[in-house]
Amino acid sequence: MSAFLDGKLDGDSMRQVDRHVASCSVCRMELEKLEQTKALLAGLRSTPSVPSDAFWADTYRAARLQAPQSSRQPAWTGFVRRTGLIVGTAGAAAIVALALFSNEPITNTTPTRSAVATVDQIDLTSLMSAHANYISGKKLADGSNNRIIRSDLAAQTSGEPNVVPTDLILAEPPPNASID
Amino acid sequence: MRPSISIIAASAALSLLASAAQVSEPAHAASRNRDSAPKAQDVSGIDLYRKSLAAAEAHSYAGHQYITTWTEDGHSTTVVTAVAHRARYEFLQRFTAPKSRAGRVILENASNQWTYVPRTNVVIQTARPPQRPDEPDFGLLKQNYALNVAPKREKIAGRDSYVVTIASKHRKDKALRYWVDVSTGLALRSERYHADGDLASVSYFSDINFHPAFAASTFSPTQWPGARVQQMMYKSTAASSMTPSETARSLGGHAVAPANMREFKLKSVTRLPAAKQETLHLHYSDGLTSLSVFETLKAHRKATRMPGSRPIALPGGNTGRIAARGNYCILNFDTPRNTITLLGDLSPETLVDLASSLPVAATSGRRY
Numbered sequence: 323m324s325a326f327l328d329g330k331l332d333g334d335s336m337r338q339v340d341r342h343v344a345s346c347s348v349c350r351m352e353l354e355k356l357e358q359t360k361a362l363l364a365g366l367r368s369t370p371s372v373p374s375d376a377f378w379a380d381t382y383r384a385a386r387l388q389a390p391q392s393s394r395q396p397a398w399t400g401f402v403r404r405t406g407l408i409v410g411t412a413g414a415a416a417i418v419a420l421a422l423f424s425n426e427p428i429t430n431t432t433p434t435r436s437a438v439a440t441v442d443q444i445d446l447t448s449l450m451s452a453h454a455n456y457i458s459g460k461k462l463a464d465g466s467n468n469r470i471i472r473s474d475l476a477a478q479t480s481g482e483p484n485v486v487p488t489d490l491i492l493a494e495p496p497p498n499a500s501i502d
Numbered sequence: 503m504r505p506s507i508s509i510i511a512a513s514a515a516l517s518l519l520a521s522a523a524q525v526s527e528p529a530h531a532a533s534r535n536r537d538s539a540p541k542a543q544d545v546s547g548i549d550l551y552r553k554s555l556a557a558a559e560a561h562s563y564a565g566h567q568y569i570t571t572w573t574e575d576g577h578s579t580t581v582v583t584a585v586a587h588r589a590r591y592e593f594l595q596r597f598t599a600p601k602s603r604a605g606r607v608i609l610e611n612a613s614n615q616w617t618y619v620p621r622t623n624v625v626i627q628t629a630r631p632p633q634r635p636d637e638p639d640f641g642l643l644k645q646n647y648a649l650n651v652a653p654k655r656e657k658i659a660g661r662d663s664y665v666v667t668i669a670s671k672h673r674k675d676k677a678l679r680y681w682v683d684v685s686t687g688l689a690l691r692s693e694r695y696h697a698d699g700d701l702a703s704v705s706y707f708s709d710i711n712f713h714p715a716f717a718a719s720t721f722s723p724t725q726w727p728g729a730r731v732q733q734m735m736y737k738s739t740a741a742s743s744m745t746p747s748e749t750a751r752s753l754g755g756h757a758v759a760p761a762n763m764r765e766f767k768l769k770s771v772t773r774l775p776a777a778k779q780e781t782l783h784l785h786y787s788d789g790l791t792s793l794s795v796f797e798t799l800k801a802h803r804k805a806t807r808m809p810g811s812r813p814i815a816l817p818g819g820n821t822g823r824i825a826a827r828g829n830y831c832i833l834n835f836d837t838p839r840n841t842i843t844l845l846g847d848l849s850p851e852t853l854v855d856l857a858s859s860l861p862v863a864a865t866s867g868r869r870y
Contacts, residue, residue, distance in 0.1 A: 327582075327599050333726065336605045336620050343601070357599050378677065378699045381669045385648035389671035444808040444834055444843055450827060452774060453794040453845050456785050467703065467829040467847070469595055470569065470581055473606045474828070476617035480624035480732060 539684040547649025557687035559590045565710030571703040592721040643789030658690040675849040744771045793846040806841040817858040
């Protein structure tokens with residue numbers, strides 16, 4: 323079990339254990355316990371010195387004092403028609419097109435899919451992929467979780483069922499909110 | 503479950519033990535680094551940030567990384583990975599937990615990325631974009647954030663580290679702390695915070711070795727014999743790069759692309775080439791975080807649906823839909839002509855505020 327969790331088994335063994343665990347509730351519970359223990363121990367090994375509320379209050383106060391007054395105003399300057407020059411400057415300095423994401427199978431497989439499947443429904447997977455493609459691995463803020471999300475998107479693209487729904491995290495809904 | 507006081511107290515003792523066991527450099531070398539390294543008050547946060555980004559490519563290393571994410575209601579997910587990096591561009595990340603992701607491997611070199619999915623025995627191969635799309639904008643970072651170095655260094659994975667705090671000058675829900683290895687400059691730990699001061703996510707190395715010996719096959723993309731390879735291509739061509747006038751003409755002349763959304767600056771406008779309906783992708787950055795805005799001309803009178811979402815109030819009494827996946831938060835709302843989606847590693851409150859800065863009026867979220 324421990325070798326399975328640590329990814330030390332080869333591909334076939336990994337799949338065999340995976341299949342067994344899927345059908346054996348005793349082993350599944352055992353695995354979940356072991357996983358929680360490992361995660362807890364890992365957390366203890368680090369130094370989660372969560373700062374106090376006073377720390378953040380001071381930090382934000384200091385940060386706001388550094389902010390120029392003008393930047394606290396709404397910053398948009400209008401429609402595209404009115405911002406051609408500005409957009410041009412930003413566009414020239416920035417990234418050339420990247421773009422996306424059409425699957426072009428070479429050795430196989432999945433049919434080509436559109437980036438937005440239907441007009442009246444958002445295809446979150448494609449939009450998340452488009453966003454993830456824009457994030458440089460060198461960025462600290464977006465970087466560490468980006469690979470996790472990319473692996474989820476890859477799993478979903480490869481045909482693994484129920485990948486994203488298990489990871490769906492919603493902010494707390496208001497009373498009587500409807501969930502699509 | 504968020505970290506409790508008892509866990510924090512216990513961690514202090516355990517981290518000492520772990521530190522002693524995990525120092526990967528000879529003691530005299532570590533001591534020399536400590537002695538010769540500048541004191542925390544003599545280094546600047548922006549320089550450390552710059553150094554940490556460069557260090558991610560400059561140094562070879564191997565270790566284990568733990569990434570935990572907490573939702574606002576306190577639920578957490580921990581992902582455990584083994585990572586290996588051979589300077590400058592070879593990178594491997596093997597997922598070991600949770601079970602739902604165990605066995606996945608991400609492998610990267612200068613031109614390609616492969617993701618192995620063990621449950622389907624498929625390798626997804628992706629060409630990396632020829633140009634790094636979102637290089638850090640240090641000027642914008644300094645404009646929007648305050649970076650400060652704590653006076654005392656701390657130990658992460660047994661290594662002496664500077665502690666840097668990054669706080670937004672404009673928002674109370676955008677803060678980050680990270681620990682920079684004194685010797686190499688690599689970020690060994692980073693923490694993001696919710697607006698209430700509780701941890702939103704933490705990512706850290708439990709152990710790291712800066713002198714790893716890699717097997718010849720470690721970074722080989724052929725290490726999964728029998729796996730089905732599926733290619734996904736970027737389409738990075740000049741044709742998909744849009745000029746301001748092209749942008750103005752798109753979506754039937756109804757594209758909305760302000761140069762700034764609050765503190766976020768427009769970086770590029772592209773078109774999703776595979777979309778059935780013309781869709782623009784506007785990419786913004788505040789120097790630290792990326793924001794994507796997608797716009798599609800609305801062809802239906804029905805409100806746009808977003809799976810797994812809930813309604814959220816927008817200024818002006820209208821309603822949008824909001825969802826979250828991992829650290830990403832997604833806000834969608836309709837205007838009389840377009841459907842607009844904002845996506846980024848940002849809080850719902852920040853997305854709503856950014857949406858309200860767009861020069862368009864949202865509709866009710868139902869029929870109009």
